[in-house]
Amino acid sequence: MLAEGILKGEIRAAARLMRDIDDEVPSAREELKKLFPHTGRAHIVGVTGSPGTGKSTLVDHLIQAMREKGLTVGVVAVDPTSPFSGGAILGDRIRMQRHSTDPGVFIRSLATRGYLGGLSRSTHDIVDVMDAMGKDVILVETVGVGQDEVEVIRLAHTNIVVLIPGMGDDIQAIKAGILEVGDIFVVNKADREGADKTVRELEIMLEMGHGSEDGWKPPVLKTIAVHHQGIPELLRQIELHRDYLKEHIWEDRQRRRIQEKFLETVRDLLFEEASRRLQKERKWNALMEAVGRREIDPYSAAEQVLAEMLRPEVS
Amino acid sequence: MLAEGILKGEIRAAARLMRDIDDEVPSAREELKKLFPHTGRAHIVGVTGSPGTGKSTLVDHLIQAMREKGLTVGVVAVDPTSPFSGGAILGDRIRMQRHSTDPGVFIRSLATRGYLGGLSRSTHDIVDVMDAMGKDVILVETVGVGQDEVEVIRLAHTNIVVLIPGMGDDIQAIKAGILEVGDIFVVNKADREGADKTVRELEIMLEMGHGSEDGWKPPVLKTIAVHHQGIPELLRQIELHRDYLKEHIWEDRQRRRIQEKFLETVRDLLFEEASRRLQKERKWNALMEAVGRREIDPYSAAEQVLAEMLRPEVS
Numbered sequence: 175m176l177a178e179g180i181l182k183g184e185i186r187a188a189a190r191l192m193r194d195i196d197d198e199v200p201s202a203r204e205e206l207k208k209l210f211p212h213t214g215r216a217h218i219v220g221v222t223g224s225p226g227t228g229k230s231t232l233v234d235h236l237i238q239a240m241r242e243k244g245l246t247v248g249v250v251a252v253d254p255t256s257p258f259s260g261g262a263i264l265g266d267r268i269r270m271q272r273h274s275t276d277p278g279v280f281i282r283s284l285a286t287r288g289y290l291g292g293l294s295r296s297t298h299d300i301v302d303v304m305d306a307m308g309k310d311v312i313l314v315e316t317v318g319v320g321q322d323e324v325e326v327i328r329l330a331h332t333n334i335v336v337l338i339p340g341m342g343d344d345i346q347a348i349k350a351g352i353l354e355v356g357d358i359f360v361v362n363k364a365d366r367e368g369a370d371k372t373v374r375e376l377e378i379m380l381e382m383g384h385g386s387e388d389g390w391k392p393p394v395l396k397t398i399a400v401h402h403q404g405i406p407e408l409l410r411q412i413e414l415h416r417d418y419l420k421e422h423i424w425e426d427r428q429r430r431r432i433q434e435k436f437l438e439t440v441r442d443l444l445f446e447e448a449s450r451r452l453q454k455e456r457k458w459n460a461l462m463e464a465v466g467r468r469e470i471d472p473y474s475a476a477e478q479v480l481a482e483m484l485r486p487e488v489s
Numbered sequence: 490m491l492a493e494g495i496l497k498g499e500i501r502a503a504a505r506l507m508r509d510i511d512d513e514v515p516s517a518r519e520e521l522k523k524l525f526p527h528t529g530r531a532h533i534v535g536v537t538g539s540p541g542t543g544k545s546t547l548v549d550h551l552i553q554a555m556r557e558k559g560l561t562v563g564v565v566a567v568d569p570t571s572p573f574s575g576g577a578i579l580g581d582r583i584r585m586q587r588h589s590t591d592p593g594v595f596i597r598s599l600a601t602r603g604y605l606g607g608l609s610r611s612t613h614d615i616v617d618v619m620d621a622m623g624k625d626v627i628l629v630e631t632v633g634v635g636q637d638e639v640e641v642i643r644l645a646h647t648n649i650v651v652l653i654p655g656m657g658d659d660i661q662a663i664k665a666g667i668l669e670v671g672d673i674f675v676v677n678k679a680d681r682e683g684a685d686k687t688v689r690e691l692e693i694m695l696e697m698g699h700g701s702e703d704g705w706k707p708p709v710l711k712t713i714a715v716h717h718q719g720i721p722e723l724l725r726q727i728e729l730h731r732d733y734l735k736e737h738i739w740e741d742r743q744r745r746r747i748q749e750k751f752l753e754t755v756r757d758l759l760f761e762e763a764s765r766r767l768q769k770e771r772k773w774n775a776l777m778e779a780v781g782r783r784e785i786d787p788y789s790a791a792e793q794v795l796a797e798m799l800r801p802e803v804s
Binding site: 203206207210211214429430432433435436437439440441442443444445447448449451452462465466467468471472473474475476477479480482483484485487 | 518521522525526529744745747748750751752754755756758759760762763764766767777780781782783786787788789790791792794795797798799800802
């Protein structure tokens, strides 16, 4: 029912399904199934940068530039919030509220989930909902450190890595971490001292062969997002990269993305189902207690669960 | 065979098993089973902080202080390296090499793994090996951003959060992210301007109720790790926290930790086994292809896998 509403353009239905996805309501999967034939059209753009690089401001101005071109935009903001408190950082969202009355823009914040893989799965699903809503571009904003975030990055078609001048030591970390996934590099706050040096350092590293593996040569741009400076050129590069992908490897990426989604769903469903049975059936409870009392090691106990839960293999 | 060597104190056997754990060699689990009865004794201390906070130097000096007290030390350094390049940041490790000739210290670096949960699992396992080796304290150094890192933090008994003066905006992120898990807060590089302000801000936030939930009041300490300043007091607080835990909730944490390990192993084994079968059996290959061609949605395909792979539930 939600899916039908979403396909008719009902914002509330979309918001409701996203909440269900967040809360892991099982019926959400049924809705996603119905939306599936309507996905695969949007251009998914990751925007990754450390706190303080101004990436939210950049996203804010990218939205404006895209809207001026008549593109509809979805935004998924992945916040590094606590899995313990459920809290979230509000500043960025408030800043972005100037788009909240624009029906061509849909913004959704995601909290880091309390268990592994939750963030990646929710983001995937929410991107799919926005895709089915017909958004032309979907911006996924992440901090970009940590493994779960890397999974998020992998779902994007185009990845923008945001830095600021004079990151010095951080360049090393960036080099090791996200240089390989960047399709476009942005040195934001480019009116600060050292902007050109940071640009040069990046270009050298990219030339040393840490760039994309697909033949695309990642450009390094300067922006002052807060003054909208460099934003039109950034948008142009985003579109160039999309065209490049379309010509070369778009289909391949789409196929890989959906197959990953499938494997991810298998993993999640298996664990959900196993957890459910482990909690429900008394024999598993007894096993959990025995593990807690160290009467059996956790590995042997897990093997026992597997042997009882899986069908024997057909050979 | 490796397990026996490790219990006899053979360093090379330990290094070998850790490499097997890293490479996900299945036989590693058999060795971990044998080590299991010899684990549960070490005090696991997490050291978490952003790049640039000097936490590696802090760890370096903590090792020194612990060695002076006659404690043996294991260190697991979790690096934010690329899942794509397999690269790693070497600087920190080189700095710590002054301990490399000390048989009372065992240091191991871990790369972020290419799939979700890998980091958390490897770290768990490697901590267990060091525990079985008889190390009194095991320091786990992480960047502390990202979900996988949060899982790493959860395995520690005592968590030290390292900051530097004048983090300004970052305080918000810290507040949302790791304040709840910190048992001891350290403002390192305390000779920099704004150290007292940062201490006060932290204390205020902790008083506002974001502290630990177990009754422990997290202290905020100042250190200048590079000059060993404040390190003895930090060590004293680590020991105080351990004593506090022992008196109150040590057993409970140990039990929870091992039960989590069990559930984690169930999840990993299920997915490993499912992936193996999906790759091996022709019918799954056909399903994967159909998903890639969008002939079936990934959710329905995953449900089909589950129905065929799991035994029906006993009710």
